[in-house]
Amino acid sequence: MLEIKDLHVRVEGRDILKGIDLTIDPGQVHAIMGPNGAGKSTLSNILSGREGYEVVKGSVLYKGQDLLALEPDERAAAGIFLAFQYPVEIPGVGAMTFLKTALNAIRTRRGEGELDAMQFLKFVREKARALNIDDEMLKRAVNVGFSGGEKKRFEILQMAVLEPDFTILDEIDSGLDIDALRIVAEGVNALRTPQRAMLVITHYQRLLDYITPDFVHVLADGRIVRSGGKELALELEEKGYGEFIKGRAA
Amino acid sequence: MGAQQSRQQQLLAGWSLADAAALQQKLPGSEHDALLQVRKRALAAVTGRPWPDRKSEYWRYTSLQALSSGRYRPVEAGEGPMVQEALLADSWRLVVVNGRLRRDLSTLPREKGIDILSLSDLAGAAPEDAAALLGDWPEQFDDGFFAAFNAAFAADGLLVTLADGCRAERPLEVVFLSSGDGAVIFPRLHVRLGRGSALRLIERHEGAGRYWSDGVASFDLDGNARLEHVRVLCDDEDAVNIATAALHIGADACYDGFLLSLGGMMTHQQYKADLLGEGGECRLNGAYLGHGRQHHDCISDITHDVPATRSHQVFKGVLDDRAHGVFQGRIVVRPGAQQTDGHQLNKTLLLSDRAEIDTKPELEIYADDVKCSHGATAGELDKDALFYLRSRGLADGQARALLINAFIADALNEIGDEDLRDALNALVARALNRQRAGGE
Ligand SMILES: Nc1ncnc2c1ncn2[C@@H]1O[C@H](COP(=O)(O)OP(=O)(O)O)[C@@H](O)[C@H]1O
């Protein structure tokens, strides 16, 4: 589904990603763990098409097509979804209007018809309930006045509504207490199917107790320094990142 | 020296004082000496002096060159462009073509307590009253230059009066239609609300051609009266709309105004408001959309004359291409006008590097127990917000439109009346769509 080859990315003249190779097949969940500043968010941004990143070398294929050539909205239509580490506040745009506009934009591009107001309301209410999001929250402007946890749950609601094929979760666990984490993880797991894939970025292995990955990669200083199964997360938890970074330097 | 002299001989380029005087003689009502004298007095007020220029406080950011040197002439009544559909389905409607009320195109109010008179009606029945109405022009801006110019040549005008306690059921829509290349048109609108009366008023300006509309309006609100007034400028993109409005707001009365500037090559709107009675309130909000080389200019001058009055202004604009916006807001709190509440906010979204906004707030406070504030911001669309929307599947144009609409909606939400707000929202959405289609 996703094939990253020797990806080098520069931000404001600094090399941030220094040769990433990663292949993700349908049905798989990959976790990327790493210290702050390793380049995790850079990777998720480059996959979702944010401006300001220079690809110096390498390629990314998504469902066989050149992902890097697509506009962010084309990527969304092709089924890519990024749950932001820092969701953006948009004053004046109601959460419901936003969800409806996004869903209908994607449905239209996929050649499915738009949902009418009633169908949409029913559809969203159901998903929102599962994530413990009340109507009151959806009456507010996008992310405006949301608590940290509300922002993360709203990201997952968007994911649940848009039903992407490939999801990137960038530190979805940061700022969540254990109950919220469980709810969010359930929301994510509900979307796991043999056709869909996910890239779960996290700093802590705790999230991976709830969203079980098939593979774990350690990203440090712009490179994947180690890959393994889910037991690698536990090892990391025990030893800390220092070990891996040192190991690479030695 | 030579230019100065010719300016004195010619009111408009190539149009002499003798031409002007001859036109005045022919205007409706000039057979009554009282009216003719007022017109002459008005003409005297604009002759023998230069036009306002950038040295004037009110024209610092706006050039009058195109008007003073262009070929413009006051028009005799002509055929107007097509009458547009009413903004609100249930409104009473007055249609004014090139400054003259057209009863054949209007639906006059049939509600007890609402009285509509045209200046020419009034001239026939009570010439002294007509003269008084015409002669009472606001002298606030450049000694009333453009208001006097209107008084000198206005052929007609509208006087809307609500009796004490009359609360108009339906809104009143006044449509000013203008046309003609090089035509100068002189709309006049006077609204007088008796004690405790209430009116919803929609004023629309539309037209075709390279005309120049020089308008005068006055709004007198007696105690406890309430006026909701939206002024919508949709003039031809080659047209100029200069207007001066005077507001007199009595005790516990509320003027709730909104200026929506969409059309026109240049709009310059001057509001002078006086809060004359305790408990009076002046709400003057607005939105401006500019593209191409459009120029939208709004000037407000609000005076709190007595204690316990409030003023509230929110103006928001979206400027694209090389559009230019100006907002100059002055709040004056007179000595003794304690417990004044005066707030002013101007925010502009600049969609292009070459778009420009000049904003100049001015507070003059001569009382100590007051709450006054002003603020101004200008900025681009939030890039992070744009990316967030696009990452959810919205195309670039769609994402921009959503953010721009949200920005402007904030100002439109100041309109208390839901019907009026919806109507203006629709106009803005259409204008933004057109702008986007044109820009791509
Ligand atoms: N827009 C940017 N401008 C400048 N430096 C950036 C930018 N984005 C990321 N960086 C730098 O790139 C490095 C990696 O950042 P990031 O990908 O956010 O790391 P992580 O998500 O792993 O914490 C950091 O050193 C950060 O300072």
Ligand SMILES: [Mg+2]
């Ligand atoms: Mg990060």
